[in-house]
Amino acid sequence: MLEVDINDLHFRNPLLLASGILDESGDTMLRVARSGAGGIVTKSIGMVPREGYENPVIYELPYGLLNAIGLANPGIENFGEEIKKAKEGGVPIIGSIFGGNVDEFVYLAKKMESYGVDAVELNLSCPHARGYGMEIGVDMELVEEIVGEVKKSVGIPVWAKITPNTDSVVRIAKAAEKADALVLINTIRAMAIDIDARRPVLSNKIGGLSGPCLKPVGVRAVYEVYSEVNKPIIGVGGIQNGRDALEYMMAGASAVQIGTAVYTHGLEVFTSIAREMKEWLHRNDYENVKDIIGAAQVK
Amino acid sequence: MYRVVKIERIKKETPSVKTFFFRDKSSPMPGQFYMLWLPGVDEFPMSISYIGEIKGFTVKKVGAGTSRMHSMHEGDKLWLRGPYGHGFSPMNGKILFVGGGSGMATLAPIIERLPGDLLIAARSRDELLFMDRFKERKIYVATDDGSLGFKGFAHELLEKILEDTKYDAIYTCGPELMLRKVIDIASSHGIEIQASLERLMKCGIGICDSCSINGYRVCVDGPVFGSHELAEMDELGRYRRDRAGRKVPI
Ligand SMILES: Cc1cc2nc3c(=O)[nH]c(=O)nc-3n(C[C@H](O)[C@H](O)[C@H](O)COP(=O)(O)OP(=O)(O)OC[C@H]3O[C@@H](n4cnc5c(N)ncnc54)[C@H](O)[C@@H]3O)c2cc1C
Ligand SMILES: Cc1cc2nc3c(=O)[nH]c(=O)nc-3n(C[C@H](O)[C@H](O)[C@H](O)COP(=O)(O)O)c2cc1C
Ligand code: FES
Numbered sequence A: 001m002l003e004v005d006i007n008d009l010h011f012r013n014p015l016l017l018a019s020g021i022l023d024e025s026g027d028t029m030l031r032v033a034r035s036g037a038g039g040i041v042t043k044s045i046g047m048v049p050r051e052g053y054e055n056p057v058i059y060e061l062p063y064g065l066l067n068a069i070g071l072a073n074p075g076i077e078n079f080g081e082e083i084k085k086a087k088e089g090g091v092p093i094i095g096s097i098f099g100g101n102v103d104e105f106v107y108l109a110k111k112m113e114s115y116g117v118d119a120v121e122l123n124l125s126c127p128h129a130r131g132y133g134m135e136i137g138v139d140m141e142l143v144e145e146i147v148g149e150v151k152k153s154v155g156i157p158v159w160a161k162i163t164p165n166t167d168s169v170v171r172i173a174k175a176a177e178k179a180d181a182l183v184l185i186n187t188i189r190a191m192a193i194d195i196d197a198r199r200p201v202l203s204n205k206i207g208g209l210s211g212p213c214l215k216p217v218g219v220r221a222v223y224e225v226y227s228e229v230n231k232p233i234i235g236v237g238g239i240q241n242g243r244d245a246l247e248y249m250m251a252g253a254s255a256v257q258i259g260t261a262v263y264t265h266g267l268e269v270f271t272s273i274a275r276e277m278k279e280w281l282h283r284n285d286y287e288n289v290k291d292i293i294g295a296a297q298v299k
Numbered sequence B: 001m002y003r004v005v006k007i008e009r010i011k012k013e014t015p016s017v018k019t020f021f022f023r024d025k026s027s028p029m030p031g032q033f034y035m036l037w038l039p040g041v042d043e044f045p046m047s048i049s050y051i052g053e054i055k056g057f058t059v060k061k062v063g064a065g066t067s068r069m070h071s072m073h074e075g076d077k078l079w080l081r082g083p084y085g086h087g088f089s090p091m092n093g094k095i096l097f098v099g100g101g102s103g104m105a106t107l108a109p110i111i112e113r114l115p116g117d118l119l120i121a122a123r124s125r126d127e128l129l130f131m132d133r134f135k136e137r138k139i140y141v142a143t144d145d146g147s148l149g150f151k152g153f154a155h156e157l158l159e160k161i162l163e164d165t166k167y168d169a170i171y172t173c174g175p176e177l178m179l180r181k182v183i184d185i186a187s188s189h190g191i192e193i194q195a196s197l198e199r200l201m202k203c204g205i206g207i208c209d210s211c212s213i214n215g216y217r218v219c220v221d222g223p224v225f226g227s228h229e230l231a232e233m234d235e236l237g238r239y240r241r242d243r244a245g246r247k248v249p250i
Helices: A028-035 A080-087 A100-113 A139-155 A171-175 A212-226 A244-251 A259-265 A269-283 B066-068 B105-113 B155-165 B175-190 B227-232
Strands: A004-006 A009-011 A015-017 A039-041 A058-061 A064-067 A094-098 A121-123 A158-162 A181-184 A188-190 A207-210 A233-236 A255-257 B003-006 B007-012 B019-025 B033-036 B041-049 B055-059 B077-084 B096-100 B117-122 B139-143 B169-173 B192-197 B224-226 B240-243 B246-250
Touching: A004 A188, A004 B155, A015 A158, A028 A039, A028 A080, A039 B077, A064 A181, A064 A188, A064 A212, A064 A255, A080 A094, A080 A100, A100 A121, A121 B003, A139 A158, A139 A171, A158 A171, A171 A181, A171 A212, A171 B096, A181 A212, A188 B077, A207 A212, A212 A233, A212 A244, A212 B169, A233 A244, A244 A269, A255 B033, A259 A269, B007 B041, B019 B066, B041 B055, B041 B066, B041 B077, B055 B066, B055 B105, B096 B175, B105 B169, B105 B192, B105 B246, B117 B155, B139 B155, B192 B227
Parallel strands: A015 A039, A015 A255, A039 A094, A094 A121, A121 A158, A158 A181, A181 A233, A233 A255, B096 B117, B096 B169, B117 B139, B169 B192
Antiparallel strands: A004 A009, A058 A064, A064 A207, A188 A207, B003 B077, B007 B019, B019 B055, B033 B041, B033 B077, B192 B224, B240 B246
16 A cells, blocks of 8 residues: 555655664664665765764754754765665665765765665755755756766666755756656754853754754645656655655655654654554545645646 | 753762762653763763752763863853663662773662662772762672772673672673673673663764664663663674764774
8 A cells, every 4th residue: 555666666665764864874774674664765975984073963952853963974985784784674775975076976876886775865955064965956057967977877766865945946856857756855954052052052053954843845845846847756854644744745755754753753653654644545545655646736 | 952950069989080960850760861061062971870859970081071071160050951761670689780980870870779789890999989879788899900809800700709699680881891791791690681881972862873783772772771682782892883983893
């Protein structure tokens, strides 16, 4: 009932682990796979090991999380073993990568492919790392070039993860149209100040906002892009329960990713969302979740 | 979000360890920890060492953050979030608590709740923590330099003790190599064990993967783990993850 296919990749359910959450070590990814996730996106991996920002890198809010981890990652050369372990989980593994230019993206994508990932996700959207992520992801020509060159260099599907920190998600989505799927959205640039300390809480000052408060922005982005770009969309941002996941899919997403809800609901969140989705579909006489994709699009 | 607490009293425990007392409305379980923020300096995990109405952190000076803390005064403020993680749970039978160095800070609240004997170990006599706090208990002492009690490591003394005394359960916290040995000894004697582990922590809330060991997150699945989980952790005492997430030998 929940099975979906995206670019010839088969997912037992449309609930993927979002990049950056519990996906740095192979053992942890394996555990998430065994907890019921339909697929796993790895932490964004770069050319060299990166320690990320100093603590505090995370701040808990009543309506979500603020984070500036700073793209900490062990570096692509150290990531093969982790992928190998994660693959034991039997679900598709999507290797997320970030680079500072076209050549780096191409190198990282090829390397991920050689490690056996099922697809690569280009992080064109991290809101808080200088010279990477959204700093690249709002430059339309560069986005087009990166996506195009990576497409030419690998045989596996290429997904592009897009930033909401722009005046037009649609325009960036169009620039990334050569990708096999679009992932919408990454976090929103945000800040929190501790008034007793009289300073921003995160050591990087600015971070990315995720969680329930992000959902309406993500749903809007998916809805807008669905009618403009003819590529599968993977919806991300604030999904906590079955209704949230169905909302994204009705806006036009073929699958969704889940991050912050792992903190609010624990690793059981994948099975609980799947159960809630099935119950709703059953009550409303749908045989397959695919039938609701884009169902809320009003002509 | 952080809560701000005021340091009401500071007690020097050893040349490198101080306890900071404060009031806070949270009700931690023994073995739980907080994330402690010193604005502009660092944020790091700290076990709760006194859990009553007056609470306390017992802190060993190791780097920038803990050094700053050691230079603080009564009346200064601390920023906290927590309590976090799974603490100690009660075990039956005759109990031994094995604490190495500042590991005694983490063990102290569960020692206060349960009867049992103590094995306190440190580099030297000066660094033995909480000998006074638990002076009513039977305490075995080990120092690396032999300045008090048994000369040698905690696990060496433990093996000697187990030759003629039977214990059913061990609670332990301390340096990782000591923990590895204590866990192996407990398992070979069929003794139930709970150990509190330390790993690099960034988020403290189970999402960043920086504290993971064999797929277990020390911040939410631990920091206290039981015999069964510990038996699966072949990385313990052998590998840790650095700030970039690389697996490096200990
Ligand atoms: C769950 C948990 C509970 C803890 N409880 C206590 C406690 O009750 N009392 C206490 O004194 N400490 C405790 N610690 C350890 C404490 O968090 C570290 O000592 C602290 O983070 C060091 O910060 P710093 O800024 O002073 O040092 P840094 O400047 O960050 O580091 C200085 C040096 O110490 C090393 N170091 C840092 N952290 C650790 C660590 N965890 N283990 C070994 N070496 C380390 C670094 O590699 C570096 O060489 C606990 C740790 C965890 C994970
Ligand atoms: C702690 C944390 C780390 C993240 N790291 C990455 C990352 O490395 N790469 C990336 O593309 N997105 C990263 N994200 C963004 C998430 O993948 C996701 O797009 C966002 O959190 C919204 O989804 P959510 O509300 O379900 O968390 C991170 C998010 C969080 C909370
Ligand atoms: S410290 Fe982030 S998962 Fe444990």
